Amino acid sequence: MSEKITGAEALVRALIAEDVDTVFGYPGGYIIPVYDRLYDYTDQLRHILVRHEQGATHAAQGYARVSGRTGVVIATSGPAATNLVTGLSDAMMDSTPMVVITGQAPAGMLGTDSFQETDVIGITQPVTKWSYQIRRAEDVPWAVARAFYIASTGRPGPVVLDFAKDAQTALLDWKYEKCRYIRSYHPYPAPDPDDLASVAAMIDASSRPMILAGHGVMISGAEKELAALAEKAGIPVAATLLGLSSIPSDHPLYKGMLGMHGNIGPNVNTNRADLLIAVGMRFDDRVTGDVAHYAPEARIVHIDIDASEFGKNVHTDATIHADAREALAALLPLVAEKSHPEWLAEFDRPERVERDAVMDVELHRTSGPMTMGEVVAAVSEATGHRGVLVTDVGQNQMMSARYFRYTDPRSIITSGGLGTMGFGLPAAIGAKLAAPERTVTFFTGDGGLQMTIQELGTIMQYGVGVKIILLNNDFLGNVRQWQELFFKSRFSQTPMVNPDFVKIASAYGISAERVSDRSELGAAVDRMLAHDGAYLLDVAIDPTDMVFPMTPAGAHVDDIMLSRTEKYQLK
Amino acid sequence: MEEKQLYTVTVFTENQVGLLNQISIIFTRRSLNIESLSVSASSIPGVHKFVITCVSDRRSMEKVIMQIQKRIDVLRAFLYTDDEIVYQEVALYKVPTYRLLDEKNLEVILRQHNARILEINREYTVIEKTGHGEETEALFEELKRYDIRQFVRSGRVAVTKSPVEYLTLWLEEQDRRQSQMV
Numbered sequence: 001m002s003e004k005i006t007g008a009e010a011l012v013r014a015l016i017a018e019d020v021d022t023v024f025g026y027p028g029g030y031i032i033p034v035y036d037r038l039y040d041y042t043d044q045l046r047h048i049l050v051r052h053e054q055g056a057t058h059a060a061q062g063y064a065r066v067s068g069r070t071g072v073v074i075a076t077s078g079p080a081a082t083n084l085v086t087g088l089s090d091a092m093m094d095s096t097p098m099v100v101i102t103g104q105a106p107a108g109m110l111g112t113d114s115f116q117e118t119d120v121i122g123i124t125q126p127v128t129k130w131s132y133q134i135r136r137a138e139d140v141p142w143a144v145a146r147a148f149y150i151a152s153t154g155r156p157g158p159v160v161l162d163f164a165k166d167a168q169t170a171l172l173d174w175k176y177e178k179c180r181y182i183r184s185y186h187p188y189p190a191p192d193p194d195d196l197a198s199v200a201a202m203i204d205a206s207s208r209p210m211i212l213a214g215h216g217v218m219i220s221g222a223e224k225e226l227a228a229l230a231e232k233a234g235i236p237v238a239a240t241l242l243g244l245s246s247i248p249s250d251h252p253l254y255k256g257m258l259g260m261h262g263n264i265g266p267n268v269n270t271n272r273a274d275l276l277i278a279v280g281m282r283f284d285d286r287v288t289g290d291v292a293h294y295a296p297e298a299r300i301v302h303i304d305i306d307a308s309e310f311g312k313n314v315h316t317d318a319t320i321h322a323d324a325r326e327a328l329a330a331l332l333p334l335v336a337e338k339s340h341p342e343w344l345a346e347f348d349r350p351e352r353v354e355r356d357a358v359m360d361v362e363l364h365r366t367s368g369p370m371t372m373g374e375v376v377a378a379v380s381e382a383t384g385h386r387g388v389l390v391t392d393v394g395q396n397q398m399m400s401a402r403y404f405r406y407t408d409p410r411s412i413i414t415s416g417g418l419g420t421m422g423f424g425l426p427a428a429i430g431a432k433l434a435a436p437e438r439t440v441t442f443f444t445g446d447g448g449l450q451m452t453i454q455e456l457g458t459i460m461q462y463g464v465g466v467k468i469i470l471l472n473n474d475f476l477g478n479v480r481q482w483q484e485l486f487f488k489s490r491f492s493q494t495p496m497v498n499p500d501f502v503k504i505a506s507a508y509g510i511s512a513e514r515v516s517d518r519s520e521l522g523a524a525v526d527r528m529l530a531h532d533g534a535y536l537l538d539v540a541i542d543p544t545d546m547v548f549p550m551t552p553a554g555a556h557v558d559d560i561m562l563s564r565t566e567k568y569q570l571k
Numbered sequence: 572m573e574e575k576q577l578y579t580v581t582v583f584t585e586n587q588v589g590l591l592n593q594i595s596i597i598f599t600r601r602s603l604n605i606e607s608l609s610v611s612a613s614s615i616p617g618v619h620k621f622v623i624t625c626v627s628d629r630r631s632m633e634k635v636i637m638q639i640q641k642r643i644d645v646l647r648a649f650l651y652t653d654d655e656i657v658y659q660e661v662a663l664y665k666v667p668t669y670r671l672l673d674e675k676n677l678e679v680i681l682r683q684h685n686a687r688i689l690e691i692n693r694e695y696t697v698i699e700k701t702g703h704g705e706e707t708e709a710l711f712e713e714l715k716r717y718d719i720r721q722f723v724r725s726g727r728v729a730v731t732k733s734p735v736e737y738l739t740l741w742l743e744e745q746d747r748r749q750s751q752m753v
Contacts, residue, residue: 121589126596130643133588150643181752183745184585184646308637311630 002173007137008033010172011101011163012041014144017176020072022046022063022433024056028076029116031103033168035074048433048462051454053080055426057087058452061096062430065413066388066438068221070152071096071430076103078116081162082123086420088158089127093417094242095215097156099147106166107135120162129157137170141177149179154187155306156219189305191322191330199277199301199318200334206275208297208343209235210266212258212287215242215416216280216304222325223409226279227251229328234339236347238266240281242416245406249385255347259287261398261547264350264568268558272346273298280304280324283313284417289557303327350568357562358548363403369542370518372399372471379441379469380404382525387439388413388431392424392448394478396471398547400443422451428466429458439529441467446498447476456508459534467528468505468536473543474498481546485564505536516540573628577606579651579658579729580636582621583613583738585644594621594645597638603627607660609726615742618646624727647738651731658729662707663689664698664714665721671696674717684710695720 005013011034015023025047027035038047050056053075060071071091075084081102091098104110105117124131130150134143140163147159203209217226223246230237230247236255237247241262247254256263258270270276276298281287288294291314299317302310303324310319320327362373376399380387385405391397391414401414413431415423428442449470459466471477476494483491505512511531515524515538528535549568550561560568584590591610598605606624613620625632632650639648668691671677681687686700700710707724 122592125589125593126600131589181749182643183742183749185643186745186748306641308634308641310637312634312637 002175004171005174006033006037006169006171007134007140007163008037008168010137010140010174011144011168012037012045013174014141014176015072016041016044017178018070018144018148020045020070022048023072023074024048024050024059024063024430025074026050026053026056026076026080028080028103030105030165031074031076031101031163031168033165034101034103034163047074048429048458050426051457052452053083054086054422055452055455055458057084057091057098057100058420058423058426059430059433059455059458060098060100061087061091061094061423062390062413062427063434064096064098064430065427066410066431067434068219068410069097069434070148071098073098073100075100076116077105077120078118081118081120085123085127086418088124088160090415090418090420090423091158092127092129094415095156095219096158097151098158099144099151099161100158101161101163103168104133104162104164107164108166110164120160124160127158128160131160131162133162133164134167135164137167137172140167140172141175145177145179146182149182150185154185187305188323188326189321191320191327195318195320196327196330196334199320200331202275202299202301202318203233203235203277203331204336204338207340208269208273208346209233209275209277209340210255210269210273211235211237212240212276212278212281213237213243213246214240214279214281216324217243217246218409219280220305220324220326222279222328223247225325225328225332229332229335232332232337233335234344235277236266236269236344238262240284240287240416241401241414242412243281244401245409245411248407249405257401259284260289260551260553261402261549264354264549264560265347267551267560268350268568268570269346270295271297271556271558275299275301277301278303279328282309285313285553288314289551289555289559293556353562353568354549357566361563362545365518369516370521370539371545372396372541373403374518375469375471375521375539375541376400376403376443378521378525382529383439383441387411387441388435390414390424390428390431390440390442392444393419393421394445394448394476395481395545395547396443396445396448396477398478399471402547421448424448425452425455425468426458428468429455429464432464432466433462436465439467440465441469443469443471445477446470446472446474446496446501449501453504456505456510459510460508463533465533468534469528470501470536470538471541472498472501472538473541473545475543477543477545478547480543484546486552501536501538510534510536512536512538514538514540573630575626575628577624577626577653578629578632579653579656579727580621580623580625580632580639580648581651581729582623582639582648583646584619584621585646586617586619587644590619590642590644591621593642594623594639597635598625601631601635603631603635607726609728615738622727622729647741649731649737651729655733656729656731658703658727659701660704660707660725660727661699661701662710662722662724664700664711664719666696666698666714666717666719668693668696670717680710680713684713686710
């Protein structure tokens, strides 16, 4: 005799069956039956009440990115559902596993413009891996099982389940089975032995190879395999923004970050390499610059689990369609042991130039206002380079990505593809809840912080020990940088009149202090890290501080600005 | 730039709500205009077939195919040029009957175009023509002078010329994949 339960009860039980322990959400009219059932499961399912639905999605992203588990969001219909769209788009771009449940008007009222009805499926289809409307209670187990399977396997991504109100209250026979197979979806293709052999031959034949490590390395847990391949074949490794921490910063073969504000070595040597081995990355325009002048001397190997990435942005000479870990593990025995001392030495000069012309200027000032870089470096150092870096978007993001150092994998959580200002604060909350044992340091700007600042309330309510470092220049700094460099210093709508952030934090019961003098920075960082709980460090930053090096948008990847006036000389 | 030409895309999907939108937004996002679209149940139970025509270059279309195939409930998507398929369209022409009564050449026109009359009454006559786009277009030009009241042309339907049925093979492969998992 099977047990009759409501659709809402089935949803909660299904979440537990999928090993969910935390959900981020916000109740509302058409999801109340689910919240009623959650009330009886608080010992098994922790619900974090955010202050805005967008915050729920970013918190779930932070949770997912630091742990590798699927982030879960519950919200109501209509405005709540539309508030989720930014987070869904962000998770889609950055391959983040997430299951988002929205309430919906009763099935019989759909299409009548009933109260808080919106076409959630229509709106979210372009920005989700899958979206499905549950109109009948008996579909709940199937839909939830499918949602978790789709979100978490293959190239991960967000899934939406739009849950009609009457399906929440109707009865079904409870029986749950996890999804393991979908005929039209093959998430883990086996690497083709011929592809592996030809890539191995290309690696063996190469004298100037470089690995481009992307987010896929960490999604697949291929950090060890990546290092092993690099070490055996003597290949330098560069990382994309989302690939940072896939190899420790101090690994001798690690040569830095790719992209617009990446390190000079890997960027200029992209155009010197004879072989690029791209692993779980997608040749974003911020990495390639002008694709017509990208890697002219190189053959390109692309390893990815998503076949639609092959040839999407750049032409590839060989591909391996597989999970990164599986592909790298299979390649390892096929490649010859090699070393490329002359090629590795080609990274020395750009590294030296960057250190002298960029890093020293940013990190070792003795007078004047503080720079973003020196704050990031101080915090990274004080955590023993073991913290989780969460960033917002803009200069704070590029500076922290550049000057934070990474020891452990899954140590950077940032909005890469979508570039969502306001991402950071809720993402940091999610990260800390997923990894309470790790120090979570969140770098933000005064603009981005104020986009989701209401989530300080979530920090207060749940005592989430996030360390917030506000790089405060009273400017929308990244746009300001472009205005100064490319728009004749016409600072259109970038200066900001800001509130007293220390008072705001205090109002939320969060310890806070402002630092405006360089000599006080070290002690303030120590106080912040030693403090048991959340802390806001409001640091006064030089508004003229700029992120360099910089490859202007659309320029050649080796066309690099060292400062406002100076360019990197290739010879 | 590569040369643009008409491509035929066939997509086989599971029978799930919302797939038409998922497929069409892939074209919309790339600013590709769908020339014609036809959706129907295929010969395989539970599998739906879309036939879409679109003018573009091969590289763009190959990317579109990959994006379509990436959608969860899409089984397979294929790209064809006209020489790789047998295809057909059907057109209907509604013409006032009195305009046809005195036309001595009507029989010749119908014969030449291999068209037929589906319905005839005092008010109007409905003529049907099956053929390629240019053929239904040619009849349209011919009938214009009789004051066509309504004209409609279906989307393209197509089958491949290949002796190998790739979808069938692929479905068999998926069945094997499923049986290996148990």
